[in-house]
Amino acid sequence: MKGYRSSRIVILNGTSLKKSVVAVILGFILVFAVSGVMTSLKPEYRVSSSSIHEFSKRFSGESLLHIFGYTNAYFTQGLSSEAKAPNYASALFELTTSINLDDPRSLIRNEIPGFAHYDGEILVAGSGVNYTDMPVESSPPMEVLLEERQASIIEVEEEEGDNAPPPAQTTGDKRTVFIYHSHSRESFLPYLEGVTSPNAASHPEVNVTRLGKKLQEELIQRGIGTDIDTTDTALALKNRGWVYGQSYDVTRPIVEEAMAGNQDLNYLIDIHRDSGRRKSTTMDINGVPHARLYFVIGKKNQNYEKNQYLAEQIHNKLEKLHPGLSKGIFVPPAVETRNGIYNQDLSPNSMLIEVGGVDNTFEEMNRTLEIFADVFGEIYWQAEKVDGEPEGDAQ
Secondary structure, three states: OHHHHHHHHHHHHHHHHHHHHHHHHHHHHHHHHHHHHHHHOOHHHOOOHHHHHHHHHOOOHHHHHHHHHOOOHHHHOOOOOOOOOOOHHHHHHHHHHOOOOOOOHHHHOOOOOOHHHHOOEEEEEOOOOOHHHOOOOOOOOHHHHOOOOOEOOOOOOOOOOOOOOOOOOEOOOOOOEEEEOOOOOEOOHHHEOOOOOHHHOEOOOOOOHHHHHHHHHHHHHOOOOEEEOOOOHHHHHHHHOOOHHHHHHHHHHHHHHHHHHOOOOOEEEEEEOOOOOHHHHEEEEOOEEEEOEEEEOOOOOOOHHHHHHHHHHHHHHHHHHOOOOEEEEEEOOHHHOOOOOOOHHHOOOEEEEEEOOOOOOHHHHHHHHHHHHHHHHHHHHHHHHHHOOOOEOOO
């Protein structure tokens, strides 16, 4: 009997070993099969890094401790009594269906006409900002964009730029910042005679390019060499027979050419204005009205986290100085993300900034740009010191 039992044990152990080997082999086959399917899919159907990022955001550090706790209870000893285990089923359901059970918008975004226009994502929210205060991006038809309009003469107060003291440090002859405008004709209702609709607020001269010139002046005053492009993108679209959603295709070669001709260019700033109304785009600082701003991130750019990091640095400093001046960092609704990259893949230091809205005045927006230039300059020179690059001579 003893010998029989030993033989049986050996046979059973051999069977278990065979099953384990088969399971391992099948596991490898399954991994290769799934990998082959995923890599053979068209890009639009693949699981992107942003999808994994969204999925992983559902799991906090406490969630990971809960997961480790299934194999070793030691990991859960540091958790508070109020800590709850994550809802793995809900997270997996969202990854596979794009429906977030905690966000009803994900269920109805494709069911209610027009709802998708307000279904953007807030990556970082400024003070008092939530999904009821989402930015608005207009997409005017080309005939509206190119329509001839009368604009009042603008006489913006000139600040004491010429009398400002020379900066303590400069980039010398280097120009390291490039400003451009993918929607160059975005204009402002206070200067357009007889125009009341935000979608009709466009003009070939009285537009956001004036904001770009103002920011260029402010950065130069802080010792940061800056180039600017003021191409009329609407006219370029017309000449090529393109639609408004291809505006970024117009500016992309402009930026690429600028970078190819100047190896020192590192920061790219695309300046726009919001289509939201005054209540949403304006705030008082010490009783003086300022235009609010916010940052747009294109998550179809696989390296968008680097651009988001720079935007977060600026946003956080603005929040400390003037809470609410920066509305935050947003990803536009899918229906508006015709590009989804916004040329931000060209540099890890790319920014798309919406300054003010259709009801703001240049005085209000210029005040904000001065504050922005202060914050950007501080971050810029700190990065220069960290990188160990030589600083230019003081002027």
